[in-house]
Amino acid sequence: MRIYMRCLNCHNSIDGNVYVYSRENYGYNICMRCQRWLDSQMEFTTPEVVNLYFALKNRGFEPDMEKFDGHKHVDIVFERPKLHIEVDGIQHNQSTRQALSDLKRTFYSMQGGFLTIRIPNILVRNELTETVNYLVELILERYYKHM
Ligand SMILES: [Zn+2]
Known part of the structure; x- marks a missing residue:
């Protein structure tokens, strides 16, 4: 069988x-x-992005990974309810250029109606379950309040 x-x-x-x-x-x-x-x-991506992507798939969501939004690739995208998740390594806190680039990305995403959530790699590595729990709450709250 x-x-x-x-x-x-x-x-x-x-x-x-x-x-x-x-x-x-x-x-x-x-x-x-x-x-x-x-x-x-x-x-193109990192193990942390893949781990978070599949953890969200495992909770029944259907995000896209490394999706091109017309300007840039975004780590994890929910078209509804317009949410971008960026999973950041340590360089995002140590490089001024990187930090400014991140701020610009958040700004342009917001102009398109997308909320950007930045998740440090360390949360995916050490607290994946709790991180996903909060993201699920956040997605549902945003979905039912804004869509
Ligand atoms: Zn398949």
Whole structure:
């Protein structure tokens, strides 16, 4: 008998072998097509962004990762309720140029109606569950109050 599970990313069914392989090699149950997609994403993103993205997928949300908004790539995007999540490494607090660039990104996102939340890498590494709990509350609150 074969059993089938779901890809955490695209929700297509995957069989037990793919499930076990992807859990062991990627840490998530994702189909082979999504494994190739994730391989290609790793050139542009960080493990923290991927971890937060899949933690949000795991809570039933459907954000986009490394989405181009017309000006820039944003780490995690919710088109509804217009939320950008940027997962920041330590350089964001130590480089004036980086900090000013971040402020400009937040400003231009806001002009498009998007709220920007900046999450330090250290929260994803050490407090992922609580971080996601607060993000879920924030998303729901923003969704029901503003949409
Ligand atoms: Zn998939």
